[in-house]
Amino acid sequence: DAGVTQSPTHLIKTRGQQVTLRCSPKSGHDTVSWYQQALGQGPQFIFQYYEEEERQRGNFPDRFSGHQFPNYSSELNVNALLLGDSALYLCASSLILLSYSGANVLTFGAGSRLTVL
Amino acid sequence: DQQVKQNSPSLSVQEGRISILNCDYTNSMFDYFLWYKKxxxxxxxxxxxxxxxxxxxxxxxxxxxxxxxAKHLSLHIVPSQPGDSAVYFCADAGGTSYGKLTFGQGTILTVHP
Structure with a gap:
Protein backbone atom coordinates (compact mmCIF):
# COMPACT_ATOMS: atom_id res chain seq x y z
CA ASP A 1 0.00 0.00 0.00
CA ALA A 2 1.61 3.23 -1.19
CA GLY A 3 -0.20 5.40 1.34
CA VAL A 4 -0.68 9.07 0.50
CA THR A 5 1.68 10.39 -2.15
CA GLN A 6 2.34 14.06 -2.83
CA SER A 7 4.21 15.89 -5.55
CA PRO A 8 6.37 17.80 -5.92
CA THR A 9 8.42 17.28 -2.77
CA HIS A 10 10.02 20.71 -2.88
CA LEU A 11 9.49 23.75 -5.02
CA ILE A 12 10.52 27.38 -5.11
CA LYS A 13 8.34 30.14 -6.50
CA THR A 14 8.45 33.92 -6.55
CA ARG A 15 5.86 36.33 -5.25
CA GLY A 16 2.84 36.70 -7.49
CA GLN A 17 3.27 33.32 -9.16
CA GLN A 18 0.82 30.46 -9.03
CA VAL A 19 1.47 26.92 -7.78
CA THR A 20 -0.29 23.55 -8.10
CA LEU A 21 0.34 20.74 -5.66
CA ARG A 22 -0.86 17.20 -6.23
CA CYS A 23 -2.02 14.39 -3.98
CA SER A 24 -3.00 10.75 -4.43
CA PRO A 25 -4.93 9.36 -1.46
CA LYS A 26 -4.39 6.05 0.24
CA SER A 27 -6.05 3.16 -1.57
CA GLY A 28 -9.66 2.81 -0.42
CA HIS A 29 -9.96 6.37 0.85
CA ASP A 30 -12.48 8.76 -0.68
CA THR A 31 -11.85 12.04 1.12
CA VAL A 32 -8.90 14.39 0.78
CA SER A 33 -8.00 17.23 3.13
CA TRP A 34 -5.26 19.81 2.76
CA TYR A 35 -3.31 21.39 5.58
CA GLN A 36 -0.69 24.14 5.74
CA GLN A 37 2.09 23.79 8.28
CA ALA A 38 4.19 26.89 8.85
CA LEU A 39 7.57 26.55 10.53
CA GLY A 40 7.21 25.79 14.23
CA GLN A 41 3.42 25.51 14.03
CA GLY A 42 0.91 22.73 13.85
CA PRO A 43 -0.92 21.93 10.62
CA GLN A 44 -3.80 24.26 9.79
CA PHE A 45 -6.86 23.02 7.92
CA ILE A 46 -7.32 24.53 4.46
CA PHE A 47 -10.21 22.53 3.00
CA GLN A 48 -11.65 19.08 2.47
CA TYR A 49 -12.92 17.42 -0.70
CA TYR A 50 -15.38 14.60 -1.03
CA GLU A 51 -17.26 13.49 -4.15
CA GLU A 52 -15.34 16.14 -6.12
CA GLU A 53 -16.81 18.95 -4.04
CA GLU A 54 -15.35 21.19 -1.36
CA ARG A 55 -17.15 20.15 1.83
CA GLN A 56 -15.44 22.24 4.49
CA ARG A 57 -13.08 25.17 4.43
CA GLY A 58 -10.79 26.72 7.00
CA ASN A 59 -9.80 30.37 7.35
CA PHE A 60 -7.90 30.69 4.09
CA PRO A 61 -8.48 33.28 1.35
CA ASP A 62 -9.92 32.51 -2.04
CA ARG A 63 -6.40 32.45 -3.47
CA PHE A 64 -6.38 28.89 -2.18
CA SER A 65 -8.50 26.60 -4.30
CA GLY A 66 -8.68 22.91 -4.95
CA HIS A 67 -10.06 20.13 -7.01
CA GLN A 68 -10.82 16.47 -6.58
CA PHE A 69 -10.88 14.10 -9.51
CA PRO A 70 -13.07 11.02 -10.07
CA ASN A 71 -10.19 8.78 -8.98
CA TYR A 72 -10.17 10.68 -5.63
CA SER A 73 -6.82 12.36 -6.29
CA SER A 74 -6.66 16.06 -5.57
CA GLU A 75 -4.89 19.31 -6.42
CA LEU A 76 -4.27 22.39 -4.32
CA ASN A 77 -3.82 25.64 -6.23
CA VAL A 78 -2.50 28.85 -4.74
CA ASN A 79 -2.64 32.06 -6.80
CA ALA A 80 -0.79 35.34 -6.34
CA LEU A 81 1.75 33.80 -3.98
CA LEU A 82 2.87 35.78 -0.94
CA LEU A 83 6.00 35.32 1.15
CA GLY A 84 3.74 34.11 3.97
CA ASP A 85 2.58 31.18 1.86
CA SER A 86 5.97 29.53 2.39
CA ALA A 87 5.14 26.36 4.31
CA LEU A 88 4.83 22.60 4.22
CA TYR A 89 1.58 21.63 2.53
CA LEU A 90 0.20 18.35 3.78
CA CYS A 91 -2.40 16.23 2.08
CA ALA A 92 -4.39 13.76 4.16
CA SER A 93 -6.89 11.15 3.11
CA SER A 94 -9.63 9.37 4.99
CA LEU A 95 -12.88 7.47 4.60
CA ILE A 96 -15.95 9.69 4.87
CA LEU A 97 -17.84 7.13 6.95
CA LEU A 98 -15.15 7.16 9.63
CA SER A 99 -15.28 10.96 9.70
CA TYR A 100 -18.73 10.83 11.26
CA SER A 101 -17.67 8.32 13.90
CA GLY A 102 -15.52 10.97 15.52
CA ALA A 103 -12.39 8.88 15.24
CA ASN A 104 -11.23 10.91 12.30
CA VAL A 105 -7.94 9.19 11.69
CA LEU A 106 -6.29 10.92 8.78
CA THR A 107 -3.46 9.37 6.80
CA PHE A 108 -0.97 12.07 5.85
CA GLY A 109 1.49 12.33 3.03
CA ALA A 110 5.04 13.59 3.56
CA GLY A 111 4.11 17.00 2.20
CA SER A 112 5.23 19.50 -0.41
CA ARG A 113 7.65 22.12 0.85
CA LEU A 114 6.88 25.46 -0.83
CA THR A 115 9.31 28.36 -0.62
CA VAL A 116 8.18 31.75 -1.91
CA LEU A 117 10.96 34.25 -2.63
CA ASP B 1 -13.60 28.37 17.25
CA GLN B 2 -11.88 25.56 19.07
CA GLN B 3 -8.32 26.32 20.14
CA VAL B 4 -5.81 23.66 21.01
CA LYS B 5 -2.59 24.66 22.75
CA GLN B 6 0.60 22.80 23.54
CA ASN B 7 2.50 25.16 25.79
CA SER B 8 5.73 23.18 25.97
CA PRO B 9 7.73 23.53 22.74
CA SER B 10 10.15 20.79 23.76
CA LEU B 11 10.70 17.98 26.27
CA SER B 12 13.85 16.01 27.00
CA VAL B 13 13.65 12.61 28.73
CA GLN B 14 16.02 9.80 29.57
CA GLU B 15 15.44 6.41 27.96
CA GLY B 16 13.26 4.18 30.13
CA ARG B 17 11.63 7.08 31.97
CA ILE B 18 8.14 8.47 31.48
CA SER B 19 7.39 11.18 28.91
CA ILE B 20 4.36 13.38 29.60
CA LEU B 21 3.11 15.66 26.84
CA ASN B 22 0.36 18.14 27.60
CA CYS B 23 -2.40 19.82 25.66
CA ASP B 24 -5.16 22.32 26.56
CA TYR B 25 -8.33 23.10 24.68
CA THR B 26 -10.97 25.82 24.92
CA ASN B 27 -14.39 24.50 23.88
CA SER B 28 -16.29 21.85 25.77
CA MET B 29 -18.31 20.33 22.99
CA PHE B 30 -18.47 16.60 22.45
CA ASP B 31 -15.10 16.04 20.90
CA TYR B 32 -12.67 13.40 19.89
CA PHE B 33 -9.03 14.12 20.60
CA LEU B 34 -6.14 12.55 18.76
CA TRP B 35 -2.37 12.47 19.08
CA TYR B 36 -0.13 12.41 16.05
CA LYS B 37 3.62 11.85 15.85
CA LYS B 38 5.81 13.40 13.15
CA ALA B 70 -9.61 21.38 33.37
CA LYS B 71 -10.00 21.10 29.56
CA HIS B 72 -6.67 19.33 29.53
CA LEU B 73 -5.32 16.16 28.02
CA SER B 74 -1.97 14.48 28.35
CA LEU B 75 -0.07 11.73 26.58
CA HIS B 76 2.07 9.42 28.69
CA ILE B 77 4.78 7.28 27.12
CA VAL B 78 6.17 4.57 29.38
CA PRO B 79 8.91 3.51 29.02
CA SER B 80 10.30 6.12 26.64
CA GLN B 81 12.58 4.89 23.85
CA PRO B 82 15.01 6.80 21.61
CA GLY B 83 12.78 5.94 18.63
CA ASP B 84 10.01 7.99 20.26
CA SER B 85 12.00 11.16 19.54
CA ALA B 86 9.71 13.16 17.25
CA VAL B 87 7.28 16.07 17.21
CA TYR B 88 3.98 15.26 18.90
CA PHE B 89 0.77 17.05 18.01
CA CYS B 90 -2.53 16.88 19.81
CA ALA B 91 -5.57 17.51 17.66
CA ASP B 92 -9.28 18.00 18.15
CA ALA B 93 -11.60 16.25 15.72
CA GLY B 94 -14.43 18.65 16.55
CA GLY B 95 -18.00 18.24 17.70
CA THR B 96 -19.68 19.14 14.44
CA SER B 97 -16.86 19.15 11.93
CA TYR B 98 -15.50 15.67 11.98
CA GLY B 99 -13.74 16.21 8.70
CA LYS B 100 -11.50 18.90 10.15
CA LEU B 101 -8.75 18.56 12.72
CA THR B 102 -7.54 21.46 14.83
CA PHE B 103 -3.92 20.90 15.79
CA GLY B 104 -1.79 22.26 18.60
CA GLN B 105 1.61 23.77 17.89
CA GLY B 106 3.47 20.57 18.67
CA THR B 107 6.02 19.45 21.26
CA ILE B 108 9.46 18.19 20.26
CA LEU B 109 10.26 15.10 22.33
CA THR B 110 13.88 14.01 22.62
CA VAL B 111 14.62 10.71 24.34
CA HIS B 112 18.28 10.31 25.28
CA PRO B 113 19.89 6.84 25.41
Missing amino acids: YPAEGPTFLISISSIKDKNEDGRFTVFLNKS
Whole structure:
Protein backbone atom coordinates (compact mmCIF):
# COMPACT_ATOMS: atom_id res chain seq x y z
CA ASP A 1 0.00 0.00 0.00
CA ALA A 2 1.61 3.23 -1.19
CA GLY A 3 -0.20 5.40 1.34
CA VAL A 4 -0.68 9.07 0.50
CA THR A 5 1.68 10.39 -2.15
CA GLN A 6 2.34 14.06 -2.83
CA SER A 7 4.21 15.89 -5.55
CA PRO A 8 6.37 17.80 -5.92
CA THR A 9 8.42 17.28 -2.77
CA HIS A 10 10.02 20.71 -2.88
CA LEU A 11 9.49 23.75 -5.02
CA ILE A 12 10.52 27.38 -5.11
CA LYS A 13 8.34 30.14 -6.50
CA THR A 14 8.45 33.92 -6.55
CA ARG A 15 5.86 36.33 -5.25
CA GLY A 16 2.84 36.70 -7.49
CA GLN A 17 3.27 33.32 -9.16
CA GLN A 18 0.82 30.46 -9.03
CA VAL A 19 1.47 26.92 -7.78
CA THR A 20 -0.29 23.55 -8.10
CA LEU A 21 0.34 20.74 -5.66
CA ARG A 22 -0.86 17.20 -6.23
CA CYS A 23 -2.02 14.39 -3.98
CA SER A 24 -3.00 10.75 -4.43
CA PRO A 25 -4.93 9.36 -1.46
CA LYS A 26 -4.39 6.05 0.24
CA SER A 27 -6.05 3.16 -1.57
CA GLY A 28 -9.66 2.81 -0.42
CA HIS A 29 -9.96 6.37 0.85
CA ASP A 30 -12.48 8.76 -0.68
CA THR A 31 -11.85 12.04 1.12
CA VAL A 32 -8.90 14.39 0.78
CA SER A 33 -8.00 17.23 3.13
CA TRP A 34 -5.26 19.81 2.76
CA TYR A 35 -3.31 21.39 5.58
CA GLN A 36 -0.69 24.14 5.74
CA GLN A 37 2.09 23.79 8.28
CA ALA A 38 4.19 26.89 8.85
CA LEU A 39 7.57 26.55 10.53
CA GLY A 40 7.21 25.79 14.23
CA GLN A 41 3.42 25.51 14.03
CA GLY A 42 0.91 22.73 13.85
CA PRO A 43 -0.92 21.93 10.62
CA GLN A 44 -3.80 24.26 9.79
CA PHE A 45 -6.86 23.02 7.92
CA ILE A 46 -7.32 24.53 4.46
CA PHE A 47 -10.21 22.53 3.00
CA GLN A 48 -11.65 19.08 2.47
CA TYR A 49 -12.92 17.42 -0.70
CA TYR A 50 -15.38 14.60 -1.03
CA GLU A 51 -17.26 13.49 -4.15
CA GLU A 52 -15.34 16.14 -6.12
CA GLU A 53 -16.81 18.95 -4.04
CA GLU A 54 -15.35 21.19 -1.36
CA ARG A 55 -17.15 20.15 1.83
CA GLN A 56 -15.44 22.24 4.49
CA ARG A 57 -13.08 25.17 4.43
CA GLY A 58 -10.79 26.72 7.00
CA ASN A 59 -9.80 30.37 7.35
CA PHE A 60 -7.90 30.69 4.09
CA PRO A 61 -8.48 33.28 1.35
CA ASP A 62 -9.92 32.51 -2.04
CA ARG A 63 -6.40 32.45 -3.47
CA PHE A 64 -6.38 28.89 -2.18
CA SER A 65 -8.50 26.60 -4.30
CA GLY A 66 -8.68 22.91 -4.95
CA HIS A 67 -10.06 20.13 -7.01
CA GLN A 68 -10.82 16.47 -6.58
CA PHE A 69 -10.88 14.10 -9.51
CA PRO A 70 -13.07 11.02 -10.07
CA ASN A 71 -10.19 8.78 -8.98
CA TYR A 72 -10.17 10.68 -5.63
CA SER A 73 -6.82 12.36 -6.29
CA SER A 74 -6.66 16.06 -5.57
CA GLU A 75 -4.89 19.31 -6.42
CA LEU A 76 -4.27 22.39 -4.32
CA ASN A 77 -3.82 25.64 -6.23
CA VAL A 78 -2.50 28.85 -4.74
CA ASN A 79 -2.64 32.06 -6.80
CA ALA A 80 -0.79 35.34 -6.34
CA LEU A 81 1.75 33.80 -3.98
CA LEU A 82 2.87 35.78 -0.94
CA LEU A 83 6.00 35.32 1.15
CA GLY A 84 3.74 34.11 3.97
CA ASP A 85 2.58 31.18 1.86
CA SER A 86 5.97 29.53 2.39
CA ALA A 87 5.14 26.36 4.31
CA LEU A 88 4.83 22.60 4.22
CA TYR A 89 1.58 21.63 2.53
CA LEU A 90 0.20 18.35 3.78
CA CYS A 91 -2.40 16.23 2.08
CA ALA A 92 -4.39 13.76 4.16
CA SER A 93 -6.89 11.15 3.11
CA SER A 94 -9.63 9.37 4.99
CA LEU A 95 -12.88 7.47 4.60
CA ILE A 96 -15.95 9.69 4.87
CA LEU A 97 -17.84 7.13 6.95
CA LEU A 98 -15.15 7.16 9.63
CA SER A 99 -15.28 10.96 9.70
CA TYR A 100 -18.73 10.83 11.26
CA SER A 101 -17.67 8.32 13.90
CA GLY A 102 -15.52 10.97 15.52
CA ALA A 103 -12.39 8.88 15.24
CA ASN A 104 -11.23 10.91 12.30
CA VAL A 105 -7.94 9.19 11.69
CA LEU A 106 -6.29 10.92 8.78
CA THR A 107 -3.46 9.37 6.80
CA PHE A 108 -0.97 12.07 5.85
CA GLY A 109 1.49 12.33 3.03
CA ALA A 110 5.04 13.59 3.56
CA GLY A 111 4.11 17.00 2.20
CA SER A 112 5.23 19.50 -0.41
CA ARG A 113 7.65 22.12 0.85
CA LEU A 114 6.88 25.46 -0.83
CA THR A 115 9.31 28.36 -0.62
CA VAL A 116 8.18 31.75 -1.91
CA LEU A 117 10.96 34.25 -2.63
CA ASP B 1 -13.60 28.37 17.25
CA GLN B 2 -11.88 25.56 19.07
CA GLN B 3 -8.32 26.32 20.14
CA VAL B 4 -5.81 23.66 21.01
CA LYS B 5 -2.59 24.66 22.75
CA GLN B 6 0.60 22.80 23.54
CA ASN B 7 2.50 25.16 25.79
CA SER B 8 5.73 23.18 25.97
CA PRO B 9 7.73 23.53 22.74
CA SER B 10 10.15 20.79 23.76
CA LEU B 11 10.70 17.98 26.27
CA SER B 12 13.85 16.01 27.00
CA VAL B 13 13.65 12.61 28.73
CA GLN B 14 16.02 9.80 29.57
CA GLU B 15 15.44 6.41 27.96
CA GLY B 16 13.26 4.18 30.13
CA ARG B 17 11.63 7.08 31.97
CA ILE B 18 8.14 8.47 31.48
CA SER B 19 7.39 11.18 28.91
CA ILE B 20 4.36 13.38 29.60
CA LEU B 21 3.11 15.66 26.84
CA ASN B 22 0.36 18.14 27.60
CA CYS B 23 -2.40 19.82 25.66
CA ASP B 24 -5.16 22.32 26.56
CA TYR B 25 -8.33 23.10 24.68
CA THR B 26 -10.97 25.82 24.92
CA ASN B 27 -14.39 24.50 23.88
CA SER B 28 -16.29 21.85 25.77
CA MET B 29 -18.31 20.33 22.99
CA PHE B 30 -18.47 16.60 22.45
CA ASP B 31 -15.10 16.04 20.90
CA TYR B 32 -12.67 13.40 19.89
CA PHE B 33 -9.03 14.12 20.60
CA LEU B 34 -6.14 12.55 18.76
CA TRP B 35 -2.37 12.47 19.08
CA TYR B 36 -0.13 12.41 16.05
CA LYS B 37 3.62 11.85 15.85
CA LYS B 38 5.81 13.40 13.15
CA TYR B 39 9.35 12.47 12.16
CA PRO B 40 11.41 14.81 9.95
CA ALA B 41 10.61 14.52 6.24
CA GLU B 42 7.55 12.40 6.97
CA GLY B 43 3.88 13.20 7.38
CA PRO B 44 2.20 13.02 10.78
CA THR B 45 1.13 9.51 11.78
CA PHE B 46 -1.77 8.68 14.07
CA LEU B 47 -0.81 7.49 17.53
CA ILE B 48 -3.84 7.26 19.82
CA SER B 49 -7.23 8.91 20.34
CA ILE B 50 -9.77 9.44 23.09
CA SER B 51 -13.45 10.29 23.09
CA SER B 52 -14.60 13.06 25.41
CA ILE B 53 -16.92 10.58 27.13
CA LYS B 54 -13.86 8.74 28.47
CA ASP B 55 -11.12 9.71 30.92
CA LYS B 56 -8.39 7.38 29.72
CA ASN B 57 -7.36 5.32 26.74
CA GLU B 58 -4.39 3.00 26.65
CA ASP B 59 -2.49 1.37 23.81
CA GLY B 60 0.70 -0.41 24.74
CA ARG B 61 3.25 2.11 26.00
CA PHE B 62 0.95 5.04 25.19
CA THR B 63 -1.83 6.31 27.45
CA VAL B 64 -3.92 9.43 26.94
CA PHE B 65 -5.72 11.05 29.87
CA LEU B 66 -8.56 13.53 29.52
CA ASN B 67 -9.48 15.96 32.31
CA LYS B 68 -12.70 17.58 31.12
CA SER B 69 -13.07 19.96 34.04
CA ALA B 70 -9.61 21.38 33.37
CA LYS B 71 -10.00 21.10 29.56
CA HIS B 72 -6.67 19.33 29.53
CA LEU B 73 -5.32 16.16 28.02
CA SER B 74 -1.97 14.48 28.35
CA LEU B 75 -0.07 11.73 26.58
CA HIS B 76 2.07 9.42 28.69
CA ILE B 77 4.78 7.28 27.12
CA VAL B 78 6.17 4.57 29.38
CA PRO B 79 8.91 3.51 29.02
CA SER B 80 10.30 6.12 26.64
CA GLN B 81 12.58 4.89 23.85
CA PRO B 82 15.01 6.80 21.61
CA GLY B 83 12.78 5.94 18.63
CA ASP B 84 10.01 7.99 20.26
CA SER B 85 12.00 11.16 19.54
CA ALA B 86 9.71 13.16 17.25
CA VAL B 87 7.28 16.07 17.21
CA TYR B 88 3.98 15.26 18.90
CA PHE B 89 0.77 17.05 18.01
CA CYS B 90 -2.53 16.88 19.81
CA ALA B 91 -5.57 17.51 17.66
CA ASP B 92 -9.28 18.00 18.15
CA ALA B 93 -11.60 16.25 15.72
CA GLY B 94 -14.43 18.65 16.55
CA GLY B 95 -18.00 18.24 17.70
CA THR B 96 -19.68 19.14 14.44
CA SER B 97 -16.86 19.15 11.93
CA TYR B 98 -15.50 15.67 11.98
CA GLY B 99 -13.74 16.21 8.70
CA LYS B 100 -11.50 18.90 10.15
CA LEU B 101 -8.75 18.56 12.72
CA THR B 102 -7.54 21.46 14.83
CA PHE B 103 -3.92 20.90 15.79
CA GLY B 104 -1.79 22.26 18.60
CA GLN B 105 1.61 23.77 17.89
CA GLY B 106 3.47 20.57 18.67
CA THR B 107 6.02 19.45 21.26
CA ILE B 108 9.46 18.19 20.26
CA LEU B 109 10.26 15.10 22.33
CA THR B 110 13.88 14.01 22.62
CA VAL B 111 14.62 10.71 24.34
CA HIS B 112 18.28 10.31 25.28
CA PRO B 113 19.89 6.84 25.41
